Amino acid sequence: MHWADVLAKKLAPKADHHVLATGITPSGPIHIGNMREVLTTDAVYRSLIKQGADAEFIYIADDYDHLRKVYPYLPKTYEQYVGQPISEIPCPCEKHDSYADHYLFAFLDSLEEIGVEPRVYRASEMYKTGVYRLAIETALEHTEDIKEIIERVSKRSLPKHWLPFNVKCEQCNRLTTTKPELYEYPFIEYSCECGHSGKCDIRKDGVGKLPWRVDWPARWKNLKVTFEPFGKDLGTTGGARETGEEIVEKIYDYSAPEFTMYEFILLKGKGAMHSSKGTALSANDMLQMTPPEVLRFLMMKNQPAKHITFDPGFGLLNLVDEYDQAERMYFGEEERIKGWKDLDAIYELSQPGTIPTSLPYQIPFRHLVTVVQIGESWEDIKNILYRTGQLPDTISTKDEKHLQKRKDHAEYWLNHFAPKAVRFTVQKKLPKIDFSDEEKKVLQEIASSADTISWTAENIHNLIYSIAENQSLSPKKAFTAVYKAILGEKRGPRAGFFLSNLDQSFVIKRFSEASS
RNA sequence: GGGCCUGUAGCUCAGCUAGGCAGAGCAUCUGGCUUUUAACCAGGUGGCCAAGGGUUCGAAUCCCUUCAGGCCCGCCA
Numbered sequence: 001m002h003w004a005d006v007l008a009k010k011l012a013p014k015a016d017h018h019v020l021a022t023g024i025t026p027s028g029p030i031h032i033g034n035m036r037e038v039l040t041t042d043a044v045y046r047s048l049i050k051q052g053a054d055a056e057f058i059y060i061a062d063d064y065d066h067l068r069k070v071y072p073y074l075p076k077t078y079e080q081y082v083g084q085p086i087s088e089i090p091c092p093c094e095k096h097d098s099y100a101d102h103y104l105f106a107f108l109d110s111l112e113e114i115g116v117e118p119r120v121y122r123a124s125e126m127y128k129t130g131v132y133r134l135a136i137e138t139a140l141e142h143t144e145d146i147k148e149i150i151e152r153v154s155k156r157s158l159p160k161h162w163l164p165f166n167v168k169c170e171q172c173n174r175l176t177t178t179k180p181e182l183y184e185y186p187f188i189e190y191s192c193e194c195g196h197s198g199k200c201d202i203r204k205d206g207v208g209k210l211p212w213r214v215d216w217p218a219r220w221k222n223l224k225v226t227f228e229p230f231g232k233d234l235g236t237t238g239g240a241r242e243t244g245e246e247i248v249e250k251i252y253d254y255s256a257p258e259f260t261m262y263e264f265i266l267l268k269g270k271g272a273m274h275s276s277k278g279t280a281l282s283a284n285d286m287l288q289m290t291p292p293e294v295l296r297f298l299m300m301k302n303q304p305a306k307h308i309t310f311d312p313g314f315g316l317l318n319l320v321d322e323y324d325q326a327e328r329m330y331f332g333e334e335e336r337i338k339g340w341k342d343l344d345a346i347y348e349l350s351q352p353g354t355i356p357t358s359l360p361y362q363i364p365f366r367h368l369v370t371v372v373q374i375g376e377s378w379e380d381i382k383n384i385l386y387r388t389g390q391l392p393d394t395i396s397t398k399d400e401k402h403l404q405k406r407k408d409h410a411e412y413w414l415n416h417f418a419p420k421a422v423r424f425t426v427q428k429k430l431p432k433i434d435f436s437d438e439e440k441k442v443l444q445e446i447a448s449s450a451d452t453i454s455w456t457a458e459n460i461h462n463l464i465y466s467i468a469e470n471q472s473l474s475p476k477k478a479f480t481a482v483y484k485a486i487l488g489e490k491r492g493p494r495a496g497f498f499l500s501n502l503d504q505s506f507v508i509k510r511f512s513e514a515s516s
Numbered sequence: 517g518g519g520c521c522u523g524u525a526g527c528u529c530a531g532c533u534a535g536g537c538a539g540a541g542c543a544u545c546u547g548g549c550u551u552u553u554a555a556c557c558a559g560g561u562g563g564c565c566a567a568g569g570g571u572u573c574g575a576a577u578c579c580c581u582u583c584a585g586g587c588c589c590g591c592c593a
Binding site: 001003005027065068069229232237239262264266301305341422462465468483492494495496 | 518540541553
């Protein structure tokens with residue numbers, strides 16, 4: 001059974017209505033780990049629905065969280081906003097209403113791209129519309145109990161006047177610099193590092209925020225969350241998960257949600273990703289280079305608890321190939337590999353939209369990677385594919401759209417991540433390179449015999465070989481001449497296949513020029 | 517110190533959440549194509565499933581112990 005089905009089956013009988021939550025703070029560019037959390041939740045959600053359970057998928061954007069520091073991608077002027085809620089500080093690009101919106105909208109776009117549509121909640125709105133009011137009052141009533149739980153479970157000590165509420169300073173708008181002096185319902189007297197001291201009425205909305213370890217359990221209660229996965233860092237002993245479980249049960253009288261813990265995604269050759277160390281791959285890059293169904297496939301075929309190594313180099317090609325192969329096996333076009341478990345569930349969960357009813361038209365991604373570098377527009381590329389018989393005369397619009405998207409991904413990959421070895425540029429004019437006499441001779445021969453063959457990969461390949469042999473030249477040298485004339489380099493994609501993708505008369509003309 | 521994950525062919529890994537013949541890809545070897553763009557096709561070699569113990573008719577799979585490696589433990593996925 002697929003892991004999502006196992007989790008869903010365990011979860012199903014525990015509630016009549018399930019709320020599956022994912023909570024990601026839009027404090028910076030989303031990265032691929034965020035995608036794992038979302039997709040893990042989505043998989044369990046889909047499985048519950050499939051099993052006939054009543055379930056809903058929500059995303060809580062903690063946009064009331066404070067800015068922790070001036071991240072490397074921010075201007076230095078953001079120093080003044082550190083400590084303030086990210087929904088109340090300016091947008092870095094000035095196009096959105098707030099800093100939080102800037103990253104939140106990008107994230108939501110990415111979610112749409114991979115076929116995930118949760119109901120979105122914003123912490124800032126919940127704090128400002130009173131959703132949290134009761135939770136705040138309850139927490140403050142139980143200050144000593146909460147303090148005891150946190151100190152005992154997490155083994156850290158809290159200050160003497162600690163309250164489970166961070167007051168937002170009226171003067172400087174920061175959540176992190178206020179110190180409570182006295183709490184007497186409904187007022188908290190506080191002083192702030194900015195020099196201001198004041199009185200905060202907790203009955204008013206948006207005057208402060210529960211600290212993370214209390215905010216999380218309060219959220220479970222408020223939104224009736226029954227399932228929420230989290231990263232391994234939060235699963236550690238004494239972590240927020242452990243204190244949260246006890247707080248939600250003892251203080252908020254609500255059962256802690258079920259969960260699964262997921263591992264990090266490592267970048268091949270670089271290990272764990274850290275935004276601060278510049279080893280992170282943004283979700284945007286990942287989505288631009290990887291077709292959405294392939295990205296989902298990567299997550300679905302791995303148990304959440306296993307780490308995933310993502311290789312943005314050649315590994316991406318293998319991954320896409322593997323997906324295509326799984327797709328062929330799913331539709332019975334290829335024999336299933338023994339040991340490939342849960343193929344059907346994995347394939348179905350990998351679909352961002354509806355599950356295809358027949359095999360989508362496939363073109364190997366590797367071929368696309370070559371063709372994309374020859375044609376400039378989609379029309380060019382389509383014509384090449386038609387000419388070489390890689391596209392049937394009639395192709396459904398759906399298949400065409402699918403291929404076109406694959407092409408976009410291939411292009412992005414080529415421009416940003418592909419190893420040099422697979423990149424090339426067809427030179428518009430004859431490269432200014434010297435050709436040896438024997439190279440000229442080979443090119444001359446090819447040019448003059450080329451119109452005697454039909455322009456297919458195999459014929460071209462054979463032609464080059466026979467000409468090289470006639471001139472007792474090593475095939476390798478013949479190939480080098482070809483690449484020099486077309487690409488201005490000594491190497492290139494497989495010659496027969498490559499030249500067959502180019503226009504025959506163009507090749508003849510170029511070879512004639514080079515040999516004259 | 518605590519927690520989690522991993523250990524299966526030379527390499528990268530499936531298979532472990534239904535206990536029932538040990539599986540792929542790459543590499544290697546053989547044969548084929550005058551064939552290079554990570555070449556391709558057909559076939560073969562290759563494993564005490566980290567070690568030890570337990571449960572079982574039967575264990576890579578479940579349980580216990582040990583060893584080795586990785587990651588996490590202010591915030592972070």
